[in-house]
Amino acid sequence: MISSVLVANRGEIARRVFRTCRDLGISTVAVFSDADAGAPFALEADVAVRLPGNAPSDTYLRGDLVIAAALRAGADAIHPGYGFLSENAQFARDVTAAGLTWIGPAPETIDAMGSKIRAKELMSACGVPILSVDAATATPDDFPLLVKASAGGGGRGMRVVADAADLEGELVAAGAEALSAFGDDTVFVEPYLPTARHIEVQVLADTHGTCWVVGDRDCSIQRRHQKVVEEAPAPAVSDPVRTVLHDAARAAVKAVDYVGAGTVEFLVAEAHLDTGKVYFLEMNTRLQVEHPVTECVTGTDLVALQIAVAEGRALDGEPPVPSGHAIEVRLYAEDPADDWQPQTGTVRAFGVEGSRFVSPAAYGLRVDSGVETGSTVGIHYDAMLAKLIAHGPDRATAIRRLSTAVRGLRLHGVTTNTDLLLGILADEEFAAARLHTALLDERLADWTTPRLDDRAIRKSALAAALGEATAATASATVLSRIPTAYRNVPSQPRTRTYALSTGSLDEVVVTYSAGLVQHDLDDVTVVEATPSRVVLDDAGVTETYVVAVGDGWVDVDGPRGSLDLVPVPEFVDPADVVAEGSLLAPMPAAVISVAVHDGQQVSRGDVIVVLEAMKMQHTITAPTDGVVTQLSVTAGAQVESGTVLAIIEGEPP
Template sequence: MTIRRVLVANRGEIARRVFRTCRDLGIETVAVHSDADAGMPFVAEADLAVRLPGSAPSETYLRADLVIDAARRTGADAVHPGYGFLSENADFAREVEKAGLTWIGPSPESIDEMGSKIRAKEIMGAAGVPILSVDVDAVTDADLPLLVKASAGGGGRGMRVVERLEDLEGELEKARAEAASAFGDGTVFVEPYLPRARHVEVQVLADTHGTVWAVGDRDCSIQRRHQKVVEEAPAPNLSEQARTTLHTAARAAAEAVDYRGAGTVEFLVDGDRVFFLEMNTRLQVEHPVTEMVHGIDLVAAQIAIAEGKPLEGEVGEPQGHAVEVRLYAEDPSDDWAPQTGTIRAFEFPDGVRVDSAVEVGSTVGIHYDAMIAKVIAHGPDRTTALRTLVDALRRARIHGVTTNRSALRQILEAQQVQDADLWTSMLEEHGSQWLRATEIDPFAPVAAALAEATVTAASSPVLNRIPAGYRNVPSQPHVREYDGVEPVRYRSQGGRLTVDGVTVVSIDAGGETVRVQLETEGVTRRYAVALGDDVVDVDGPEGSVSLRTVPRFVDPADVVAEGSLLAPMPAAVTDVKVADGDRVSKGDAVVVLEAMKMQHTITAPADGVVSGLAVTVGQQVEAGAVLAVIEEEAGA
């Protein structure tokens, strides 16, 4: 059987990733997309595309009937699920096969068996795979700490760490609510939490002829809120005993459920001890690091297995080392709040692999996961791979949305990471030390101000006959202000712009980008400046920064009342805990928001009375919108 046209039941970077392999294999492609995604790159790259009306996942990518109908209408003969959404939904896989389409994934029976983490542990225990377990009804202080996990999902959603027995019921309730929202299934379970253990996984491939490969291992220990941040292959500093146990257990796990296709078996590793976590019956986000060290295209392997072809040869030893980071639209300085915006620049240097969901002009919205790209570096050894990746993040040009890029650089440069001393809670324990506030290059605002002055003078039919930065009070400098940085003061002398302590070597305003060269103490720095209506994007030797121009006058309408609770990001209101007139105490929940699949509780900043409640459940709000006002009571 030969696959000729593949529909990818997914979006973003994984859809683009699958399309890329399909093009290499001469296979036609079909995209499905929500209204929010109509202008995204993956839609334009497909040979055919079908609109799924609506924007919420429940209306679109989670609608199995609409996806299968799209496959029928476009003549697709196979469906690739990607990861997330319906990728581990056994009923969807059954409906795909019932429709006469080829399912590029494991059998529905295998998905069922591994889809429930509770059932999966039972199967693994029977197969001799080491597991962690605890009876939630018989938990004692001796079992602490505990980890509450969603049975039906992953990605850190529905997951809570419990340090005290009295917190268990509350954390179970929160985990159930988040799991139900993210996966449509609120079932959760608990297991012992091993904070110093590592998260190591094994990539497996299995064909329909009885061959099972363990395609190397990956370390995914660097996590934030149980969401992977950095992944690498092979897993460094593993004992040979642990590595052998991992590969043997992964093959046993695949054989226990008669697995086919690509899958991942995840483990906790504590020294030489190995414990089964879960099996993901799909491709993983971090699959590129395995591809790069083993020279294998895992999507091509998935397709070949779905066509009934056998795995041939053997898995070779890993060549070199690969490290991947997940680039998110989020602000680490604002408690990692998800961010939205339109991409103005998105460019990485040569030498790294970038699997991205976006390009220039793409809009990052509130409806989906905040990951916009994965950046992967490969080198002959781990040190080289890490250094290459850090440098690529430094030199990348990304504007239009706030990302975690600087935080990723700092994590990769942390001494424990460099030494491969890894464990799952290391970021929570050391993040405050590693993730220092990013200092803006002090010369970036200077370059921005000079570029603006030059372009303004050149574009005005009157001002172009006046030296740039001219003032009718020559003794005073011209002042340019940007949010969060010191004002820039510059003068125009003899037709040249000058800044105290800085030599302006050159300013080239030709083209869309202004090139500025500055010299200080014999050191020359080069900047590329892109001017917008109220923001200036600057790329220089210390990285990128976007500077927002401070307006000369403030509109009184923009001033909000004291005590106003503002939405930290664009989001949907999922719960309102109060009513106008209610008395609240500091820390009480007022409004619950959901953005990019994560819930955010907005709490009262002080004791007081609720007034001006401005939102209702189901409402969409923009960043900065007033949700409610807490009026502090006299003497409070």
Template structure:
């Protein structure tokens, strides 16, 4: 019987496992890097042990330190979560050799399925259809191709190849990224099916020969080959296709003697099914399966690790669930990761954990005051809606995202709302490149009029707050001037757009013509009431330094107050290439004096486990270079200066 579990992971999944352990009466141990010392998952655990350093290679990927921590805390079992060491057969063996219980599949199963190359060979032998291409005889008719890392996932070490002359270079790039992310640079190539669906099957197996197939999930909405939206069951599959998926997943589990929770992933191209890979761990998207089965998959992982049999047949699937991943990233800027401090994280009326039956669930890595660092994955939380049917789940999810308040860093919240409101998604017509095809539409942001009203609320709300807290003349109304006819003005920036909001004081009221047809009815504390024709709308305005957050009927909008005067020292030279996010420089491709063409790589950055190439915006000459390999830079740091060639 397991009495104390160490979770060899961080963030949202560590909190998720701790929650189940508390419900089962199992004591918990967290391990944490220095950057995570104050993270919520650390305080969620009964005990916590420091792993010195910040980089994953120094902390969460150090299996020896984690096993030492388990011994020091008196843990008798280790749960790996997902990512990091969760699919590392050597770590699983080391855990068992240390006399600890490994809450996961047998190391032999992990090893067999950990190599996607070996996994495809085994699946083919088991009669599971696979995708393959022979590089020795590849021709242009085989294009496009997909280069993939054999030892990992999550889009890292993955490249799409559209021309054969680029294939060697793309393989080399994928090998570098795979080696950095997984410690194994082995890659392989397969045909790329851009309009296929990504569908996966959840399995759960015990040590007594029982294999449960717990339905399927559609994970086709992806960016950079990483999932963004997942749902169960996968919509609009024929019964024949669903049967092939489930039978193939069961055959895959049986072929490797699987135990515990795992996922078998497939591409569905029309009605054809192809094996992709098997994830020998819990998946990020496991909550949607929990919602439609009523199971706690972590509890069953623990039960299987204790040697208990699965009780009877697999439960039936009931209802529908949709999950979205909330990332600290800017979709309009190439999904550039964002860092900073979370000022507010709140989804009103929603609790962390599984709803009693239907409702909204939030599994989060953060809370108010949490820091989002450059060292780890950009995912902040998952928002999951469970309902009787798909339409009801979409409606619940949209409402939760509209009411959600996430302030302090740029996120993909607006993108998520745009996705689930899109006609193609609501009709269930998804495929793996749909996000790329509709990115401009989905990153267009909210309605301009609603943003303008939020800017107006920000201006009058901030003006009233400043007046009320003024150390002198505090009784003078906000925006009062002794020179009539000269209104006050505040300028806000949201992305590239600026909003110059003018307003004035008339008696004890604030008035503004910034948005036609909109009047200011009341400003009190952090509450601003506007009227748009006959419609009365209430906004909540929160000020933190130069940041102003506005929550209203259309969702949250964040602004930055533009200073009236700009320090000349803060300007940068024309032609400067700036770091788009805090990152580590991994490669520099040029020297001072080099002549480059538009689009040529200049610097490669690594942040949040992803590599980002900064390219020349125009043809020119490199006149200055501050970047050097191994250096850490902050967002906005000048990397190089390119003088344009006319």
């Protein structure tokens, strides 16, 4: 019997595994990098061991340090989570060689299926269709192609290539990204099917010969080949297709004598949604990010079953029968409206009304989170903050529950993809289950439209101004009974300007007068105003706003959603104004390479600097033709958001 588990991972998956271990009476061990020293997962474990450094290559990808931590802390088993070392066969071998129990498939299985190239060969031998093309002999007719990392997933090391002239450069870039994320730069190419369904099958097998097919999931809503929305069971799938998918997944298990939890992924082209023809993509020899939706519809705890299988126990003869429908959305610290730029900062508030995590299969609304109020979101790791999962008796109910939860989310301090998630859940195409992997790109402009209209934003800004004003009055050391903005003689009203941290609008201006009851919003009256609570009456409808005022920020939670506001000072320090032509770092990041030198002539679109943040690379290009008159960074440097990387002086007309 396993008595103590070290989770060789971080964030929400570490917390997820710890939860089941607590339910089973198993003690827990965390490993953490310096950047994660105060992270919730590191504090929740019974004991934690530091891995010095921040970069994954120095910490979570160091199998020797992880195993040493397990031995030092008295753990007798290691759960790899997903990502990092979860599909590293040598790590699995080293774990067992150290006398520890590996909660996962055999190393030989990971070797066979962990390499997507080898997995395709095995599945082809089983008669399952695959997508394949040789990069060295690809012809123009083969394009578009998809470059993929052989050793990992999650969108890292993936590039769509539409033109043969770009293939070599994209192979190099994908390899570099894969090496950073997975420690392996092996990549391959396959035909790109932009409008296919991405459907996967959950499997679970024990050492006694029992194999469960634990239903299927749809993961077609993706950005940059990384899943955003997942649901179970896969909707609008014909019985012939479902049968073929499940049979092919069983064939994959049999081909490698698979033991443990795993996922077999497929593409189903639009033309074959009713014919049963599917294409094998890969087999993930680990738990998937989207496993909660399967847990919700089957009433199972997949982590508990992983542990049971690792202990040598037998599964029941038949898997549980799915019931109802579950949908999961991934909450990312990123700005979809700004080319998916990852965001960093401190989470000033985090909460979801009505959520619970009573058990992994809890009915209703579940939140798997890697952050809490006060957590820091940095540049070193994945941008996912949490997963929100809704379960209902049918798909429409699950969508409605999830929409309400996302709309009521209280999350301040970092820009997120919340508006995108609301846009997806409200979309008619999504509601009708007309899904494919290019749908997000096609509807991105509509889905990223801010959910708060101008009037809702202005009411939130008024609440912010009233909250600030009453807070200033309450904290005044003298004349505290006199309202802020009071004048002895008639004068101009007080004006407050706010910038929206989301960037959806440049700024919003509100005007109010002494007594905090006069303003410039028609049909709106102030019922109550305190530093933390403002009540407005909008044409007979009472609305309550919760306000939090801090140094340089005001957070507002209203009836239609949350808003982060930044007070704009009336006077600007000249030192804060950057020179014309400055290229600024869009986020805190590491400088991977610098492609120019001082005085170099550049053309619009030329690469200037390549940054890396949250395991993704970001290329900064010249916005215009000109000359590099200042180069402020070198390769290997760490930069903060807003740092001047270079200055390009444009050519005169």
